[in-house]
Amino acid sequence: MNEPFILGVNYWPRRKAMDWWSDFDAGEVREEFAVIRDFGMTVVRIFLLWDDWQPTPDSVSADCLRNLGTVLDIAAENGLGLDVTFFTGHMSGPNWSPKWLLDPTLPPIGQDKLVSGGEIVNIGYRNSYTDPVARAAQRLQVQTVVDAYKNHPGVWMWNLGNEPDLFAIPPDEATAVGWLTEMRDLIKGIDPQHLLTCGLHSASLFDNRPHRIHQTFNLMDVPVMHSYPQYIHVVRDPLDPDWVPYTCALTSALCGRPTLMEEFGGCTNAPGKPSDIWKWQPYGEDREVLMASEDEFAAYIEAVLPKLVEVGATGAMMWCYADYIPELWDKPPCRDSWHERFFGLVRPDGTLKPHAEVIKRFAATQPTVQPAQRTVTLDITPDEFYENPALHTIRLYEQYKPGGIKLEF
DSSP states (O other): OOOBOEEEEEOOOTTTGGGTTTTOOHHHHHHHHHHHHHTTOOEEEEEEEHHHHOSSTTOOOHHHHHHHHHHHHHHHHTTOEEEEEEEEOBOSSSEEOOGGGEETTSOOSSTTOEEETTEEEOSEEOOTTTOHHHHHHHHHHHHHHHHHHTTOTTEEEEEEEESGGGTOOOSSHHHHHHHHHHHHHHHHHHOSSSEEEEEOOTHHHHSOOSSOHHHHHTSSSSOEEEOOGGGOTTSSSTTOTTHHHHHHHHHHHHHSSOOEEEEEEOOBOSTTOOOEEEEEOGGGSOEEEEEBOHHHHHHHHHHHHHHHHHTTOSEEEEEOSBOOOGGGTTSTTTTTOGGGGGOOSBOTTSOBOHHHHHHHHHHHTOOBOOOOSSOOOOOSOHHHHTTSHHHHHHHHHHHHSTTOOOOOO
């Protein structure tokens, strides 16, 4: 019998966003997890915002740890499993750093792109891969959380970070592999039963980053990918329905195993409004993003889901649960990342968008993981791929997409 195709969602509460852990409300979680359950989803990805979870490098917040237990209880009550993401530093545009990691002698990462202690700060911070204090703090967080909840039925998977190379870049591959190995061995020594992953994103398919796909997922239980065509210039259009399945298939080709699409989604315009391109200048940079009409975006999701099954994906997890209420729009990340206000399956008032109904209908078919019917044929080794990853990612997509042609290189 084939395994169930995982359906899940990345979660921040619509009334709290990244203030969740500092202003925790169990009633809100209970209300929203029931909605997620009713979508037919079985997995919820949550994020341990590093700034809240470790007020000092030698401690883990007792309040956060206790509240995580409450979230796990609520998840289990609703038949949900949590994908628990450690030391979350990058989230929805800006980075979020503990105060003790800040270093005013280092340059800022960009204009208004760093949040610490709930405030925007324009200074630098030490590299969490090489700083011994940060490494020790990471070990402490992992040990504390995993030891506390290794036997909890609400845990589905442990996750070593949300696109961690957007918070800090390892100086080389050896450092990246060493960090992954250290954290893996620590977790597996405490909890050998639960799955483990690390949340990589499509930049790892375009850039020769130290977190290479094959090296990372050779050390993890579950290969994952985060993919958004609206941010990619080579797609046919911002809602290209083949891009997300393609990046899933390419990840599988690089690491040799089926892949979970852990993040995909898009932003929608207000109900009844047509698709539009928003242009503004967040963080001192020019930005434009498609704000799809709700119906057009629902049609996109309806096209993508069966294509993910077709490439042998193990599941699909939407970004994200909710649009955020207007009271949060003048705070990070919504203040500058305008589009991040409107990524949800539910609107700010809690009503369902059309693509939430698409998810419910798809879940009702009880999809299962299938042998891949469409694949990416990797005609080079993974190491050769990373000699020029952007070229090969684009070249292989030209072959993969409908009507594609083989390009010489």
